[in-house]
Amino acid sequence: MMTGDTAMRDIFFEECDDLITDLSEGLSAMRDGQTDDAIVNAVFRAVHSVKGAAGAFALDDLVSFAHRFETVLDAVRSHRLSLDDALLHVLQRASDVLADLIDAARDNLPANPAQVDPVVAQLQSFLGDAPQPVEDLDFEAVTLAFDGPDQPARRYLIRFRPNAAFYASGHDPLLIIKALQALGPTSVSVDLTRLPHSLAGLRWQDGLMGWQVVLDGPATDLPILEVFQFVDDLCDLQITAGPDDAAADPVPIAPAPVVEAQTDTSDRSGKRAAASLRVDPERVDRLINAVGELIINQSVISQRLQEASLPNTAELFSDLDDYKLLAREIQEGVMAIRAQPVKPLFQRMLRIAREAADMTGKLVTFTTEGEATEVDKTVVERLADPLTHMIRNAIDHGIEAPDQRIAAGKSAHGSLRLSARQRSGSIVIEIADDGAGLDRRRIRDIAFEKGLIAEDAQLTEAEIDHLLFAPGFSTAKAVTNLSGRGVGMDVVKTAITALGGRVTIASVTGQGTSFSITLPLTLAVMDGMIINLGGQTMVVPIASILETIRPKAADLSQIGLNSTLLRIRGEYVPVIDLAERMGHTTLPRDMTERVLLLIQTDSVPQCALAVDDIFDQRQVVVKSMQGNYGEIAGVSGATILGDGKIALIIDAEAVAQGNTSFPATNSHNRRDVPHVATC
Amino acid sequence: MSQLAELKKSERLEFVTLVAGGQNFCIEIKQIREIRRWTPVTVLPHSPDHVLGVINLRGAVIPIIDLAAKLGFPKIAPSERHVIIIISIEDRIVGLLVESVSEILGVDAGNLRETPRGPEDPTIRAILAIIPLGDDMTKVISLPALLAPASPVAA
Numbered sequence: 001m002m003t004g005d006t007a008m009r010d011i012f013f014e015e016c017d018d019l020i021t022d023l024s025e026g027l028s029a030m031r032d033g034q035t036d037d038a039i040v041n042a043v044f045r046a047v048h049s050v051k052g053a054a055g056a057f058a059l060d061d062l063v064s065f066a067h068r069f070e071t072v073l074d075a076v077r078s079h080r081l082s083l084d085d086a087l088l089h090v091l092q093r094a095s096d097v098l099a100d101l102i103d104a105a106r107d108n109l110p111a112n113p114a115q116v117d118p119v120v121a122q123l124q125s126f127l128g129d130a131p132q133p134v135e136d137l138d139f140e141a142v143t144l145a146f147d148g149p150d151q152p153a154r155r156y157l158i159r160f161r162p163n164a165a166f167y168a169s170g171h172d173p174l175l176i177i178k179a180l181q182a183l184g185p186t187s188v189s190v191d192l193t194r195l196p197h198s199l200a201g202l203r204w205q206d207g208l209m210g211w212q213v214v215l216d217g218p219a220t221d222l223p224i225l226e227v228f229q230f231v232d233d234l235c236d237l238q239i240t241a242g243p244d245d246a247a248a249d250p251v252p253i254a255p256a257p258v259v260e261a262q263t264d265t266s267d268r269s270g271k272r273a274a275a276s277l278r279v280d281p282e283r284v285d286r287l288i289n290a291v292g293e294l295i296i297n298q299s300v301i302s303q304r305l306q307e308a309s310l311p312n313t314a315e316l317f318s319d320l321d322d323y324k325l326l327a328r329e330i331q332e333g334v335m336a337i338r339a340q341p342v343k344p345l346f347q348r349m350l351r352i353a354r355e356a357a358d359m360t361g362k363l364v365t366f367t368t369e370g371e372a373t374e375v376d377k378t379v380v381e382r383l384a385d386p387l388t389h390m391i392r393n394a395i396d397h398g399i400e401a402p403d404q405r406i407a408a409g410k411s412a413h414g415s416l417r418l419s420a421r422q423r424s425g426s427i428v429i430e431i432a433d434d435g436a437g438l439d440r441r442r443i444r445d446i447a448f449e450k451g452l453i454a455e456d457a458q459l460t461e462a463e464i465d466h467l468l469f470a471p472g473f474s475t476a477k478a479v480t481n482l483s484g485r486g487v488g489m490d491v492v493k494t495a496i497t498a499l500g501g502r503v504t505i506a507s508v509t510g511q512g513t514s515f516s517i518t519l520p521l522t523l524a525v526m527d528g529m530i531i532n533l534g535g536q537t538m539v540v541p542i543a544s545i546l547e548t549i550r551p552k553a554a555d556l557s558q559i560g561l562n563s564t565l566l567r568i569r570g571e572y573v574p575v576i577d578l579a580e581r582m583g584h585t586t587l588p589r590d591m592t593e594r595v596l597l598l599i600q601t602d603s604v605p606q607c608a609l610a611v612d613d614i615f616d617q618r619q620v621v622v623k624s625m626q627g628n629y630g631e632i633a634g635v636s637g638a639t640i641l642g643d644g645k646i647a648l649i650i651d652a653e654a655v656a657q658g659n660t661s662f663p664a665t666n667s668h669n670r671r672d673v674p675h676v677a678t679c
Numbered sequence: 680m681s682q683l684a685e686l687k688k689s690e691r692l693e694f695v696t697l698v699a700g701g702q703n704f705c706i707e708i709k710q711i712r713e714i715r716r717w718t719p720v721t722v723l724p725h726s727p728d729h730v731l732g733v734i735n736l737r738g739a740v741i742p743i744i745d746l747a748a749k750l751g752f753p754k755i756a757p758s759e760r761h762v763i764i765i766i767s768i769e770d771r772i773v774g775l776l777v778e779s780v781s782e783i784l785g786v787d788a789g790n791l792r793e794t795p796r797g798p799e800d801p802t803i804r805a806i807l808a809i810i811p812l813g814d815d816m817t818k819v820i821s822l823p824a825l826l827a828p829a830s831p832v833a834a
Contacts, residue, residue, distance in 0.1 A: 293738045536722065582724040628771050629733065629742040633725055638733065638740045646721040646735050 012053050012182075014278075016102045017344065022046045023095050024347050027088070035083050043091075044073040050098065052178030054105070061111040062101045068123045069094045081126060090122045093358070096351040154216070156224060159238040161191070161210030166234035173211060179227040186215045207235070281377065284337050291331045292525075292621035296640045298327050303643055331525070340380050342420045342429070343371040345387070349418055352388050356395040363402050363412050364395060369419035375427050379499055379519055383429070386492040390431050390515055391416070393489070398435035398513050408510065410434070426543065427521060432514035438507040440464045447473065462605070465505040469493040497653075500526075500541075500636075518543075528620045528639070528649065529597065532613040534584040537647045539620055539639055540609070544652035546598040548614060553592050564591060566608045568598070575608045581634055581655050599652050607656050622649065682821060683808050687788045694810070696781045696817055697764065700752025703817040704777075705784060705810070710766050710822055714780055717761040728754065731776060736765065743774040749825060750802045768822045784817070786810055791819070 026043035051066035072091070075081040097119045104111050158180065162173055180186055191210035196202055215224070221239055228237055302320050310316070346368045357364040375383075399405075399414035406412055417432045440461060447453045447467045459467075467473060471490040496503050501519035520526060520543065528539035529548075555567045556575070564575040575596065596608040620639035625632060636651035686692065686707070694705035695714075720732030720743050729748035733740050743763060748754045755761060755776055763774040791808040807821035 289738070296738065584724075623738075623740045625733070625740055628740065628773060629723075629730075632723055635724065638721075640735050640738065640740075644735050645719075646733050646740055648721065648723070 009057060012057060013102065013106045015053065016050055019046045019050050020095070020099045020102065021344065021347060023098070024350065027092050027095055030083065031088055031092070037077070040073070040077050044070065044077050047073055047098065050102070052175070053182055055175050056179045056182035057105075059105045061116075062098075062105055065094075065101055065111075065116060065120065066098060068120055069098060072123050072126050075127065087126060090119070090126065092354060093119050094123055096354060099351060154241055156213075156215045156221060157238075157240045158213040158215060158224065159191070159210060160213075160228070160235045161207055162231070162235040163207040166207065166231055169234065171231050171234065173209075176227060176231065177211060177213060180213050180215055180224065183223055183227075184216045186213050188213050210236070279337070281338075284334070287334050288338070291327070291334050295327050295331060295619075295621060296644075298324055299641070300644050335376075335525070336374075338377045339374040340377050341372050341374050342380060345380050345384060346371050346418055346420070348384065349387055349391050353391050353395060353416060356392045360396055361401065362395060362399050362414060364399055364414045364416050367415065367417045369417065370421045373420040373422055373427060375420075375519065376521065379427075382495060382499055383517075383519075386495040386517075387418075387429075387431070389489070389492050391418070394431055394433040394435070394513070394515075398433040400436050404436075408436075422521070423518075427519045429517040429519070430514055431517075432512060434512040437509040437511055437513055438465055438468075438505070440509075443467050462505075465507060468505065469503070500543075525619050526622050526639075526649070528618065529614055530616040530618060530620075530641075530647070531595075531597075531611040532615060533582060533611050534579050537615070537641060537645065538582075538611075539647050539649045540597060540611075540652060541636075541649065542617065544599050546600050546606070549596040549598060549608065551592055551594075551596055556591050566596060568608075571606075573598070573606045573608050575610055576655065578609045578611050578650070578655065599656055609650075609652070609655065620647075620649070682823070683791065683793060686807070686819075687791060690788055692786055692788055692791070694784045694786070694817075694819065695764070696784050697746075697777045698779045698781065699755075699777045700747035700750060701778070702752075703815070704746075704750075704820050705817045706764065706766065706820050706822070708783065710768060712765045712767045712772065715763045715765060715774075717757050717759060717763055717776065731757070734763075734774060736772070736774075739772065741765065741772050741774050743776055744826075746775040746777050749775075750805060751800060752802075766822055768826065771826070773826060784810070784812075794818075 023043055023046040026039050026046065029039050030043070047066055047070045051063055051070055054062040054066060069091075072081065072087075072094075076083060076087070081087065097116055100115065101111055160173075160176070162171065166173075177186075177188055181188075189212050191212055192208075194208045194210070196208075202208075221241060224239055225232075228235075298320075302317075302324070305313070305316065305320065350366055350368065353364065353366050394416055395414075399416065400408065400410075402412040405414060415434045417430070419430045419432075421428055443464050444453070444459065444467070447464075447470065448455055450473065452467060452470050452473065453459065468489045469492070473490065493503055496517055496519070499519055501517055504516045504518075505513065506516070507513040526539075527542040529542055529545055531538050531540055549566070549568065551566060557565050557567070557572075559565060565572045566575050575591065591610060594610045594612055595614050596610055597614075598606060598608050600606050622637045623639060624637055625635065632648075634651055634655050635648045636654075637649045638646050639649060641647050693708040695708055695711055696703060696705040698704070718734055720734050722732040723730060723742075726732070729745045731743045731745055733742050735741075745755050745757075746764075755778060757776055761776060761778060762780050763776055764780065765772065765774050767773075790810055792811065794803060794806045794809055797803060805821055805825040806818045807824070808819045810817050810819065
């Protein structure tokens with residue numbers, strides 16, 4: 001009908017995301033038994049709005065699918081269809097397909113008929129041979145929440161009254177109104193003056209109804225004429241341009257009429273447009289960098305002042321403290337801009353879970369918790385792939401087929417729970433199923449077959465579980481469509497490690513498996529322990545430190561020439577000399593003069609890192625080394641200290657695994673990035 | 680030598696001349712961001728000999744390379760008198776420690792001569808061209824060649 005520019009398209013797709021969220025929310029409320037009209041209406045409206053807006057962008061696949069979907073929903077709404085499990089299931093699948101179609105349209109990809117057609121057929125089966133219901137004329141206006149147009153808005157009054165030929169040739173006044181709404185905020189009223197007062201004389205084809213649309217829209221009436229381009233001889237049309245509001249109004253409140261109009265229409269539709277600001281993420285990143293510099297600069301200044309030993313500094317330092325607090329506050333505020341709730345991610349996972357359950361023929365109940373938990377945008381984006389993989393794994397390998405479940409004395413429906421919560425500076429995401437649990441014997445066998453372990457290796461349960469993350473490990477007996485495509489859980493682990501996170505597994509045979517992903521709240525700032533190592537200042541992430549210990553001679557025992565064990569609460573843990581791992585060649589000091597950091601990582605249960613001293617515990621701004629230098633074994637990044645010097649951030653896991661030799665001889669089981677500095 | 684051809688597209692070229700390992704070299708001025716006095720570095724673990732460490736350049740972490748050592752000369756013992764040339768190629772920013780920086784040299788592109796290929800050695804590999812200067816000559820350093828990852832690192 002018309003070509004929307006890219007900005008319009010972007011807004012349309014963002015709006016669609018919101019609508020899909022509403023749709024999934026409504027559908028899950030319906031599944032939970034809330035089938036009152038308000039919810040059914042909300043679901044109907046969401047689909048309807050997608051259809052209307054998609055029509056304006058000539059996305060035909062989307063429109064025709066949404067139309068079928070909407071027709072079924074309309075039947076539900078008017079109680080011609082009763083909601084049962086089968087119907088709910090189809091509705092949910094339809095909502096997934098709709099979301100996929102939107103995604104496809106966004107990327108300008110064609111729809112995948114293999115995916116769409118079965119659902120269309122299912123939808124159609126519910127409609128049976130019933131005649132297509134006449135479009136509900138009592139529609140509620142839903143306006144896309146547009147940002148103010150770039151050009152000054154002009155107000156148009158559009159009256160149109162379709163005649164019989166309009167209807168006879170299959171046009172729909174609703175689509176026209178939708179297309180107008182896509183042009184800007186509108187208010188629509190219906191003109192019923194020509195309707196006869198008795199039903200006896202009513203012929204609906206006669207074009208008795210007219211509409212009046214007030215549109216705050218484009219600077220010219222060209223787009224409006226385009227909307228009517230195919231029907232202008234089939235209706236009485238009258239377009240009057242109002243005074244040029246924005247230009248004529250001397251008071252600088254140009255956006256106000258737009259905002260008012262929006263609120264007005266959104267209230268009528270019962271849906272509030274979210275007051276949000278769309279910002280280029282790059283701008284936010286620049287701001288975050290600048291704030292990072294501000295914090296470093298603040299600590300430089302305060303350190304310099306302390307060293308300057310000025311007289312009467314009490315007030316100066318109290319001002320400095322204020323400066324520090326303000327800087328922190330700005331930083332938190334800026335970080336909050338990047339924070340996003342995990343909800344859209346979780347809903348996407350629900351779609352994946354439903355799809356996976358359908359493909360495997362398993363019965364699965366999905367629950368999500370903590371959808372409002374906020375995580376850094378990058379984390380949300382980069383979690384999608386690992387989570388997808390884990391969800392598919394849980395359904396494919398974790399949850400048993402219904403008959404097996406019944407045989408095991410469980411309910412035929414498996415349960416899969418996806419939860420997120422914040423725990424002291426980290427985010428914990430958990431994927432738990434109530435399936436068969438890990439088959440440790442098989443994992444062991446496979447690991448041996450693939451040469452990952454020796455036949456007689458003595459492994460604890462946790463160590464066996466951890467083999468899942470070994471590269472090239474895949475437990476699927478047969479390669480299925482769903483998981484086991486040769487990439488395995490090691491990819492998941494790599495992705496999560498790259499985000500500074502950890503994955504742990506807990507599994508009880510017969511009762512289920514749960515994976516916990518622990519992630520830092522933000523990627524740019526980290527809580528670190530500032531340590532001294534051979535005269536150099538370094539940082540160890542607090543997240544990996546369990547406790548700090550100043551050892552007594554009695555707690556340390558030597559094994560051979562170079563190994564030391566620390567006894568702690570009856571357990572023995574290996575002591576790793578960090579100085580040695582970092583390639584320092586200074587003579588080792590006596591362990592009792594040093595400080596031990598008890599470290600826990602995914603792969604090595606516990607170990608103690610020996611450092612020379614600990615100074616402080618503070619937030620540090622993480623700087624990547626990779627851009628200018630490359631990856632350094634045992635170092636995850638660098639930060640800038642109060643005195644302007646650089647301190648390296650220790651990668652506790654790599655150190656504990658012993659992967660710090662350079663060049664790496666075992667880079668294949670580290671990361672995909674070349675393990676080589678480029679200088 | 681497409682790099683040299685690229686360079687010869689401009690008629691007039693400017694180079695900053697420097698001394699490293701007692702010899703004359705030069706770097707095209709467009710690749711230089713700034714020149715700083717030597718400041719102490721933070722040493723990196725497991726780094727090759729020619730990498731001195733990293734410094735804080737207004738909030739960015741910049742590696743510092745001993746140009747003499749990188750070109751196969753003995754290492755420079757850095758002191759206050761030495762200078763760091765901050766260069767920028769592609770997306771990377773790197774500091775080069777040199778013994779001294781002398782002058783800005785303007786030459787016609789036609790004066791650039793291709794480096795005669797002798798036996799492979801680390802210095803020649805990193806030389807893009809030579810410029811005759813009366814009785815003397817100076818060597819144009821190719822930063823991409825200088826900073827390219829060392830050919831497959833022996834495992």
